[in-house]
Amino acid sequence: MTAVTALSPAAPAPERERTKRRLLDLVKRHGPQTAQDLAARLEISIPAARRHLCDLQEQGLVEARVEKPGGRGRPQHVFALTDRGEAAFPKTYSLLCVDVLRHVQSLYGEGAVLRVLDARNAEIAARLAPELCGSALPERLELLAQRLTEMGFDARLERDPVEPGVWFLVQHNCPNLTVARQYQDLCAAELDLYGALLGVPVVRESRIACGQSTCRYRIGPGSA
Template sequence: MTAVPAPVPASPPPAPERTKQRLLEQLKRGGPQTVQDLAAGLGVSVPGARRHLCDLQEQGLIETRTERPGGRGRPQHVFLLSDRGEATFPKTYSTLCVDVLRHIQDLYGAGAVLQVLDARSAELAGRLAAELPPGLTLAERVERVAAWLTRAGFDAVTEPAGETGETGGPPVLVKRNCPNLTVARQYPQLCQSELNLLAQVLGAGVVRETRIACGQGRCRYRIGP
């Protein structure tokens, strides 16, 4: 009697997180796409793809916009990577920045590196000025600068001025992340330039007490009048 081969078990469906990663990869490679295009590319149902897309949108990794196919026809909603979604893919920005600064230093000296970074800081200060209207107290300015730094990836917060939390003085500014750590470790001029930027936009003395680039857990700035 011929033995009947045992049925081959079906492959388990991909884990939700893996499906989400594949969605991000498809958007990275193919650009903006409809939910129908994404579902077909992954071999999943449109409702299933839509659920994953909603999750990714809540995480801030993708966004939507309306466009006309080929510039004509009925408008349709497409999904695309947000800046945060783009940041999940490998980048070589830090390597490029270090290479550029190294060439500047070799060609023009160490002082030129700080001049270049200070010029960048001056431009950033101009952009930030719109968020710091006249009439704000120093504490209010520090709060707004912390919010701006957080949007730039520094995860900044303010803390009470005193060790025991007493009130009355300007808060301490703390950056809990350094998105430029690779560059800052090799070129301390970057940290000096950021210190100059804070003093300029706050209109106050700024003393840095700790620095992530030196192996400490955060950058802590004491603000003075």
């Protein structure tokens, strides 16, 4: 009779996710780590640690590097957080931004915040304008939606089903929500930026900062 080797059951999905989270926490706390170091800290096998690291690499949360320990010795593979992995940890950037704008307003008056935001938009416009210049409106909108999505806005385009030449730019996320709720100048500056970049009338129909599910912009003839 042929012996049958029993296979160890795979760890339940929640347990695997907890292990991955612990692994990310260790890399965040201790910096780039080898698979061997992580396995020892987590008290799991090295192959198991490598499987978790492979999953995290596929998710874009960690990346492999070749480094010399302490700047000398034999090079070894270590795993470090990517920008996306860093973003998985809580940040206080929005609160810091609100504090900075509050101090700007206190020191330089009511219009100072809008001037700061206008300067920021001028910089963004200077960066995007060369890409948008010379193309038809649909192409400009597609490119703008792509760039906004890269900036965290999760932007999508919709055609007006009734009126030809009219589009809707719909943002499903506001990465600046904490700031936008306290400083409406941010949303006003955003609206001005889109109008300047697209060269056509733009009207905002809804706003996440006001409790609605999306920021929705009507773009094209008759939007004024």
